[in-house]
Amino acid sequence: MKNDKTIGGIISKLAQKFSLDLNGNDYDAIMCKSLSSTDLGTNLKSHQAHIAISNSEMMDIFPIIDIEHYKSSIKDTKSFYYLELPVTLFKQNLQSLVEGNNSTISDVINTVFQDNPTISKNMSVVLNRRKNSKPQIELSGEFKSFIRKIAKDQDILVIAKEKCKLHYKALIINANDPEANFFSNTAIFDFKPQNKTAVNVQDYHTDSPIKDGKNIIYYGAPGTGKSYSINNIIKETYSDYDAAKDNNDNVFRVTLHPEYTYTDFVGQLLPHSDDQKNVNYQFTPGIFTNVLKQAEDHKDEKIYLVLEEMSRANVAAVFGDLFQLLDRKNGSSEYAINNEEIAKIVYKDPKHKVIIPSNMTILGTVNTSDQNVFVMDTAFKRRFDWKYISTDAGADSDDFKNNNNPKINIGDDTIVTWKTLYQALNRFIVGDLGLSEDKQIGPYFIKFEGADPATAHELVRDKLLQYLWEDINSTAMEMYTSSNRLFEDRDKISSFSDLYNKFGKKEKVFSDSFIKSLGVSDIENSSED
Known part of the structure; x- marks a missing residue:
């Protein structure tokens, strides 16, 4: 035996x-x-x-x-x-x-x-x-x-x-x-x-066995980890996915911008030359058409289309007739469209109806501070699930604690951790300056990646100050939302150049009301070690 x-x-x-x-x-x-x-x-x-x-x-x-x-x-x-x-x-x-x-x-x-x-x-x-x-x-x-x-x-x-x-x-x-x-x-x-x-x-059946295709937008203040959240969703399916290496053929990623158009997204006729140097025009598929083809060819695999910075483009124009496909039932498009160029690439049949299949998920990010760049209409919004990413999301993770929470000298030897600083700024922006939440920032607004105190101080100076000067303090003053100021009075800091130089020398730049908002327990001793 x-x-x-x-x-x-x-x-x-x-x-x-x-x-x-x-x-x-x-x-x-x-x-x-x-x-x-x-x-x-x-x-x-x-x-x-x-x-x-x-x-x-x-x-x-x-x-x-x-x-x-x-x-x-x-x-x-x-x-x-x-x-x-x-x-x-x-x-x-x-x-x-x-x-x-x-x-x-x-x-x-x-x-x-x-x-x-x-x-x-x-x-x-x-x-x-x-x-x-x-x-x-x-x-x-x-x-x-x-x-x-x-x-x-x-x-x-x-x-x-x-x-x-x-x-x-x-x-x-x-x-x-x-x-x-x-x-x-x-x-x-x-x-x-x-x-x-x-x-x-x-x-036989040629429908996808996967029925969980969705349209989801992750939105929140800059630096809250919206893209990080999307990466984690993808890793639930493909555990070795690495966005930096772009190492998975089932994940497609594109960043939208003000000049991004329907033809960039779907495809367009472009000139091609043959071996005899004769020029002819052929339809060259865009990322959306390529994603549909991948989903059609691999119906038992999950396919992801990631659209970064959706509010920086006119998404209604980018989607065009594809807008109708966003209504889903059992994961796939409830209504089909006719588009011969897409159909020829995806189905090899120009008369074939085009749909988003149930194994294809669209994941997008929207930076709330950019929502006024291109406003999304209500009809477009309601075809997506919206997942809010809080300004405190990720601030308790080991990665943040170990690599992204250095101590910062914000002037006159006032030492605070980055977590204390950004959270105090968020409270001050909404509570004391009376601005909206979309002006707040997230824990990864600056990626310190284990920077030493000197480098961390430079990163705050180079990456944060201009945003606070132009988008926060100046906006509050122009809108008269509050008598409070984020920075010192104009007789001490009258320009961004003053602010930049003083902060670089670790002199006092923030107003007394902001320093007071930190609380005694939030301030470290005068040593940066």
Whole structure:
């Protein structure tokens, strides 16, 4: 029985190895596949978001169709069908993957399973017919997302199909397990070929299995971490996403500006020359069209379009006829539009109706201090969910405490932390100067990134003072919102040049009323150490 390479033999070994209640008679197919870094998405060059199964026997434990019979009707379609199949995972098995003091995997397992011995995940099964190559099965969805968090290169994935059902069990064998060789790449069946589980062509569906597409705008004062919040949302799906490296093909990012137009967003006719230097005009897709194509080609993956600084462009004009697509039902556009150029790129059919699919999410940022640059109309606003980012969001994080909260000498040896300073400014702006909240600033208005006291002082001088002089103090004086002043009287500071030079010399620049608002407990001693 030790080397019994039958379904019953493999199931019995798994049951004994991980103390599981499994019966080999309950299964009619099993496959074992060694996972590669490409399968797990740890190969940064590939960005692959699925587990690829190209072995024809392994493919057969999943629903199949007569590929050759239907190939003429799908020659321009990448993915032949999508199915969501339930797969059960075992906590006892996955805990065996924790090696040494690696608490990360253990934390992931405990968080997902909690007190349950098993969990069920949806496994997206895609039959991908690639050009000039054999078809392959691609496993993705929440099953793949979970596996990639706990498995490593060369670990072995075992999937067993329940008898006469489209229900599956999955286990992982540690690559370092002494018995790993027993679970070599293989597929075993207890049913005859003519009895394989089949899917009729009428049962195909090309809709995305993901139904949570949304339109969300994160808004707040400058420096509150709106983009940081968006990055965290994306990392819930793609944990290794790095905005600086732009390392994920499913995340598209663009910053809007006053000159940004519909043609920049959607695409436009541009001149192209051929090898004979003949010039012709071709439609060159913009970022929105490219995002739609990615979402159409990868329906079982989440696609993100991030629009930074939306209030700095005329977004109604930027979206144009796409405005109608923003109404969503079950994650996708409730109403379609006709746009031949987009349809040719996305669907290869100029007559195809254009929609935003349910696996595509639009995430935007709006700086409240810029809302008067281009005012968004109510009709546009109500098609987005609005998430407010407080001026105190992130101020208690370890990153802020360790790298972005230095002590600042604001004049006459008055030493305060950056957190104390920016929060006191916010209270003074609204309470004492009578200005609106959109004039406030967030904890990351200045990114100190571990700067020493001298550098931190220069950053405040160079990045904060002009904003306070022009947008805060001058506005309050012009609007007569208060008799209070943020800075010293005009006989002491009559220009920004005076302010800049005095602060640079660490002389007193802030008014007595502002210093008083700090409170004695907020002020450090006269040492900057």
